[in-house]
Amino acid sequence: MTSSLPPPNGPHPDQVQSLVSFLEHEADPMIVLDPEYNILAANTAYQRQFGSVDKPFIGHKCYQISHHYDVPCDQAGEHCPMKKAQELRGPDRVLHIHHTPRGPEHVEVELRPILDAKGVITAYVERLKLVRSASARPSNEGLVGSSPAFNLALSELQRVAPSMLPVLLLGESGTGKELFARAVHETSERAAGPFVVVDCSGLTETLFESELFGHEKGAFTGATTRKPGLVETAQGGTLFLDEIGDVPLAMQVKLLRLIESGTYRRVGSVETLHANFRLIAATHKPLEKMMEKGEFRQDLYYRISAFPIQLPPLRHRIEDIGLLANSFLQRVGPGKRRLTIEVDALTQLQRFAWPGNVRELRNVLERASLFADDGVIRSVHLPAAPASISPQISTPPPFNGGTLVDVLATFKGTRSELAKHMGISERTLYRRLKEQGLA
Structure with missing residues (x-):
């Protein structure tokens, strides 16, 4: 078990130690958080599945470790279990994508508040469970997605x-x-x-x-x-x-x-x-x-x-097209060549309406692979104007720094409304703002 002394506004050290002793006997990865999102302690199961020698996590914010965010999840367009647990004064459960030593993975998070004798929340215990039924990275089999x-x-x-x-x-x-x-x-x-x-x-x-x-x-x-x-x-x-x-x-x-x-x-x-x-x-x-x-x-x-x-149609999960495309290109039989896809070709795929959904995407890629003699699928290998293209349903062009700055300067709505206006998820908007130093 790894732990450190809590900050002045956190739980009493004896309380932390009691939680440490209890969590160490739990098979699931578990951590203790103070009300300011700081990780106070973690059991061995957490260290084994999510810990990293190169990146210490004790004393760091949970959203920095799990999501690489600079702000709590709810401010980055995610469901924040701590905020919900504060409102409910009880447990909350959510599925998130966490950064782990193995890459992004789906994690089921259950968070429970710890209350003192006066009913004040002094700490939280968070249980994490890897979701093995789907992959947030390109995979040779099963469900793939992160949207x-x-x-x-x-x-x-x-x-x-x-x-x-x-x-x-x-x-x-x-x-x-x-x-x-x-x-x-x-x-x-x-x-x-x-x-x-x-x-x-x-x-x-x-x-x-x-x-x-x-x-x-x-x-x-x-x-x-x-x-x-x-x-x-x-x-x-x-x-x-x-x-x-x-x-x-x-x-x-x-x-x-x-x-x-x-x-x-x-x-x-x-x-x-x-x-x-x-x-x-x-x-x-x-x-x-x-x-x-x-x-x-x-x-x-x-x-x-x-x-x-x-189940969502593919046009509602545009962010997953790259994951799905690379997964299909991995799923080749023994002795077949390795296939990759150019960025321009991937962008073209993201502009299709896909009435046939994931099945249609797979068929388009299988056809394109027959023309990729050097193992690289390019825009020219894709149908130029298939029936599945719809001008009403397409992703907007990528925003460059100047355009996004201009939008922020003129748009008067909330961040959620801005994301909807741009045709992207609130999480994607936050990521773009962070990349350009605007978050």
């Missing part, structure tokens, strides 16, 4: 994954619903069990029932053997119903019965079987409008939508 829109969806995923609540993933086609579903599974207590995908689109009523519940030998023409269904395959794990909006109405009744009772029968059988799975569903269709038209059962909707998560 506010992506982090919001990831934060909701982290909340619901440890429970058994059904999850409904909503979003446009190509937003990565199956990757999110797999991340929910791998973050849950059922991670060691099977993850079974049911593609509901294109299945007829008879075929859907047979695929889901299985069938007995002779149940119908062509059923030469008994076949276990996907519900049975998912025992002890997770069942992912992709494009659930395509399930025929007649089958929705049987699906509802499965979810409510946890029982089902194979096609052609009278034996009742018991299901044991965690349910995740996904769709790009507007289920609520479908209910109004009688195309989707209301009772089924409320069963599957206990915890809906809206």
